[in-house]
Amino acid sequence: MDVLISIEEASRRLQEAATVCQVEQVALDRALGRVVAVDVQALLDVPHFDRAMLDGFAVKAADIVAATKDQPVELRVLETVGAGHVPHVHVEAGTAVRTMTGAPIVTGADAIVRIEYAEELTRDNERIVRIYRAVDEHEAIQERGHDILAGHTLLTSGTVLQPMEIAVLAAHGYHTVTVTRQPRVAIVATGSEVVPLGQALQLGQLYNSNTPMLTALVTQAGAQAISFSPASDHKEELTERFMEALKTCDILVTTGGVSVGDYDLTPSILEAIGVKRLFWGVWMRPGTPVYAGTFDGRLVLALSGNPAAAFINAIVFLVPLLRVLSGQKNEQVDVKARLKNPPQKRRVKHTRFFAGQLIFIENELWIDVSGEHSSGVMTNFIGKMALAQIGGEDELREGELVSVILL
């Protein structure tokens, strides 16, 4: 390992080495979570016509200024217009059109009176409506272009497509959208003790939990995970697996073999195949011996083998990197909470991370980090929604205000 560097410095080196992925077109029904690559313009005025926002009667507001519960005003009803219908008449003084929510407003009308304040009847074969309340001009009418006007910018590049962004694109008639290609992340777990799921365990062996965890995390972050079978701690096997994985990806993520033991071969093998080191060792715990490098325009992150350390390494370095590669520009919210039940641990120079539960106590956000925090303990993460990050001048004491990373 090198002299340890700060998380900020490690992140800076990684982000500097990262480049945004190419662009591609995707259909709207495949676009969830993808990142807009080019600003998208509004193609239409939306709504595309003046429309009714309530079921009622389209009227001239001036006709019914005197309408009250006791002294209703009567108007002649010319026709009924539902959503998707087109009015065939023109409202003159003394007339109205029965108009349903979403229908176009008939010409001549300037307000909608809701149906609850009106009563329609037939007199001498004529449709009449009694109106019991005055309305303001424009009441319950949404004008053409009220939401957005054609030619305005609808979505800026870097926007993550969530359900409502997709709805907005569809409202303008877009079938497809230009997005950045999903970053491809190759995942290689290492360690002679690590065996694939489905195989009986012998003494000293354990199942590979890091690959499924990282695959899930990468998928959750909107990137594409390519998982390889684990490689045992042999130079030839590690070399072959790393080289094979590097061919297919934007980022190679490995776990295990980054510390100082006799079989911790990952950094030396990566460098033997041409990886250029960005750092090896960060003031963080868990996850201190994390390694990073570059290889022919790709990035390499070699995480600790300890599941909790690998997870926190990935949350701190991999997830933000995926944001950069996919061109995301969404602001990250800075969340702070007060520490509840901090472990009795020595305050060290390392930035520490503890999984916790967010709770409100008397209108203040707290993060309860009770439970065992060890690199080898996974169950303490179950159901936890956040990590407390204790760094800099922060103290490990009850009530300390610390940064929180939402999971």
Ligand SMILES: Nc1nc2c(c(=O)[nH]1)N[C@H]1C(S)=C(S)[C@@H](COP(=O)(O)OP(=O)(O)OC[C@H]3O[C@@H](n4cnc5c(N)ncnc54)[C@H](O)[C@@H]3O)O[C@H]1N2
């Ligand atoms: N003398 C020193 N020893 C250690 C140091 C040190 O500075 N000096 N650092 C410690 C720290 S901190 C960590 S973290 C670990 C990092 O070890 P490695 O990254 O080299 O990881 P391994 O030794 O390969 O594995 C650690 C642990 O995790 C288990 N493991 C590995 N891969 C998987 C997997 N895919 N799924 C589930 N579990 C996995 C592995 O069996 C080990 O138990 O080093 C300390 N040592």
Ligand code: MOO
């Ligand atoms: O990286 Mo380690 O998790 O500090 O034991």
